[in-house]
Amino acid sequence: MTVSLYQTGVSGLLSAQQQLATTGHNISNVNTEGYNRQRAEQNAVVGQVSGSNYIGAGTYIQDITRLYDKFSYKEQLINQSNLGNSDSLHNRLTQLDQVMSTSGNAVMGSLEQFYQALNGVADNPNDSGLRSIVLNQASTLSNDFNELTSNFDQMAKSVNGEIEQVASKISEISLELAKINETILHSQGLNQAGQPNDLLDKRDQLVSELSEYTRVNTVVDQNGVMSVMVGQGTTLVAGITPLTVEVKAGDPDALQTELRLVGPNSSVAINGAKLGGSLAASFEFRDEHLAQTRNEIDRLAMAISSTINSSQASGLDLNAKQGANIFTDINTLALQQGRVSAPASNAGNLVAQVNITDVSLVPTDEFEVRLTAGNFILTNLTNQTTTNLGAPGGAGTVHSTPLGFEFIEGSGAANTDDSFIITPSKNSAVLMKVTLTDSDAIAASTALEITPSTHNVSDGQIEITHVSDPEGARTYTNVTNSGLTIDVYESAANTFTYRVFNTATPPPAAPIATGSYLSGASTTVDLPPLPSVPAFQIEISGDLVGSGANARETFTIGDAFGLGNGNNAVAMAKTQEQGVTNGNKETFSQSLAISTSKAGSKASNAELVADTAQALFTQAFNRNQATSGVNLDEEAANLLKFQQAYQAASQIISTANTIFDTILSAVR
């Protein structure tokens, strides 16, 4: 009996020791991340029969378990992924918003200055100081575009860097998880009853860390080995076999890096954007938001260059020459080829290029051209609409699209299923430079002007529209002819007949062009007429009645070139208010403002989402902590409790000792 009392005491002592150890362990790990508090399950020892009574024999620690709620843990994992995703996206989009607001404002400012300088030249075309100011401002404008683009490049680089770091972190975690799984498996194999709580905690902590980077799902088999799946079911850790994640250069654009899952025997590509967590946010930011904004800025740069250049080309500079391009031509070979990229997986060797024909129609979407069933099919990668471009026709074949650009085949040939990615506005902002060096070459002067005769009686008018070759137009008017005269009169009811002729050889000599139009309509005449290449166009509109067949409404076209002629500069300055991009609806500053507000609203939305995700995560975390977290006050109370239990148990032992001494002294 005393013996069993002794044992009982010792059992109590040992149990109290284990309890104290567990409590101590909990207290020491109060700040350990991912630590689930442990509790020693104490059970009473089954009583031993003694006569007709069961006498209890003490206590033992059945198991030290960790207090772990699988469901609230899973909830925490899900919310962690969401938080990782929305936080990362919010930060990146805020950065983009700031870049757009500051650098974008700089672009707006220098655009304003450029047009102001143009107005100065319009007032005083002969002043070389004012002209050089225009070129300076143009330089500032193109520099601002270059800088904005390099800011985008920086952001893309930093996102790529982050993707690489996260990928290597995931690989590390995967290796760690596999090791832990192996240890757990072996420890299970040794048939130990207890749970390796701290290993399990470590494993859960690793999975929790992983969930910030991607969505995570776990499955535990009967041996306690956990398999981990990321994203939409891709296995990262298969029991004790880890797979790693690698970053690979993208194809065809090397800077659009992709992820690959590398196993012991093979590697497979994974779609980063579907992984969830901060990785998905990085891919989404880089491939959608940043790319979209970059395309919009590129398109704006292209629109400005193209509009100013063609305005220049309609006028004459101080040396009576056609105005040369101020900005880089939007259709240089380098730019044309840069818009098409061919993945390395293409079997053929076609080199293609994209020529922009109408900036106002160019969209900011990306396209894919694929040779399928003998035809090039153009697919819009944003809304998946397709257009058939026709069959390949060898080098130089032009396939036009209704979107303001043409797909032109170069050297080589494409094989079936070859694809090409087309970004119509690519590189326009980074390659935008001022190519004009001589300020005299700013085309401020118009080439021709049209003067109505003082004898005209009606309300109509003739305008010179669309001068495509100002030098040729001037030569045609002054040299080939001695001025051009146009007369119009009402030849029949509501029908107006016009004649264009050389002023020096009036009818009955043959006119250069003649025709008629109906009341309320207008007509355009190309001059010189076919078969020559037209240099300019005139538009006749209104009811030009005239006073009779011999007294027609007369207009003369004459040379307008002069050092003091600033009318083309006025027309160039007016382009600031013309709608150009997006189907001639947005002016340049409107276009920029729209891009900036898009970035801002995305950032603002992301902030809301991030705030919500944070709140949800906090709730899930708190719920998890309610079960598994260590509360120091509770542990302090437990310390006292178990200390007392230990003291009491040791008292049992000393009592048992005393009893034994008493028996011994009784029989001596």
Add this chain to the structure above:
Amino acid sequence: MRVSTTQFYQQSALQMSSKTSDVNEQMAHLSSGKRVLTAKDDAVQYGTLAGYKDGLASIEKYQRNITMAESHNSLQEVVFADAELLLDNIKQDMLLANNGRMSSEDLESLAAQTRNNFKQLLDIANSQDANGDYIFSGYQTEKKAFSQQADGSVSYNGDTGINELQIARNIKVATNQTGDAAFLKVGNAIGDFTTSYTTNTSGVAVESANVTNRNTYNTSATPHDYIFTFGPGVAELNIVDSGGTNVYSTLTYAAGQNITFDGVDVTLSGNPLPGDSFIISEQEDISIFETINDAIAWMEQGSVSTDQEQYQVDYNTILNQLNSAMIHITSRRVDSGIRLQVLESQKDRHLDSELSLATGKANIEDLDFAKAISEFEQSKIALQASQQAFTKVQNLSLFNYL
């Protein structure tokens, strides 16, 4: 619900950090005075704000253009005012010259004076602006507008170009007047023809000669010179065109009667006598310089004793033409004046738009300081409170009592 120690610290840290970032953000707004620093601050209204800024920048651009256009047009107005004065002097001299008691020497000195005025007018017509550009040469601003030839006539070296500047979205204003419109294209006081008198014994003069039906006129033979011959009958008039064809004849010409032929309407003044004849030729516009030269030539004839009728007819023609020239110059001055008015009123309209745009912009962009400061105070207090709460509660631990 059970609260773990970690949870407590995490929560407090999160709350304090969020309060700190609130305070930070508000400080940024307060120090810049703007509610909208980036598009994220108010994405919905950012587009409108950008539109206001754009409008304000446009108005600034237009105001600059208006200033430039004003300086050009003011200069022209001043120049035309000077020209008006000169023409008035010439006209006064011309009026004096018709006094029958003027001797040849007197007429000579009047002619000299008129010559001086002519030179000054030529000088005015070749005015240059502050940049050295000739203001009346059209587009050819580096070329002198008018130059006098050896024979005294004045030729125009510029062109007919008009420069314009954009002063509002759809309004352009011209900034120059061409020399030929200002000085060469003065309407002929008579109409569309000038007269050259072969024989004039009665003092008959062409009062008006206009093309009324251009269609018929253009069909007839060119050049359009018509020879009027009176006689041999008492009221006989024959008109023959340059090809020799008779286009009009009457035996009953009455003084002041309207003569119509070939789409031309002619009225004569005076009572023609048989033997009078003159030729009319097409000239719609007469240059001011030509008129003044005619006046000088007339004065230099000296005091004339023979052919007094023709002398008088010539005088009348020249005086009428001088009047016509003065009216023309005044109109050109009025043109500049009207443009200045347009510029002035557009300037006022721009100021009004500027005010409303600036107000709109301030409404969106500017910070309401009262509201912002009170929000800032709130955030500051919230931060302080959370910090204090943390310190107080963090001290509480059972271990302190063991």
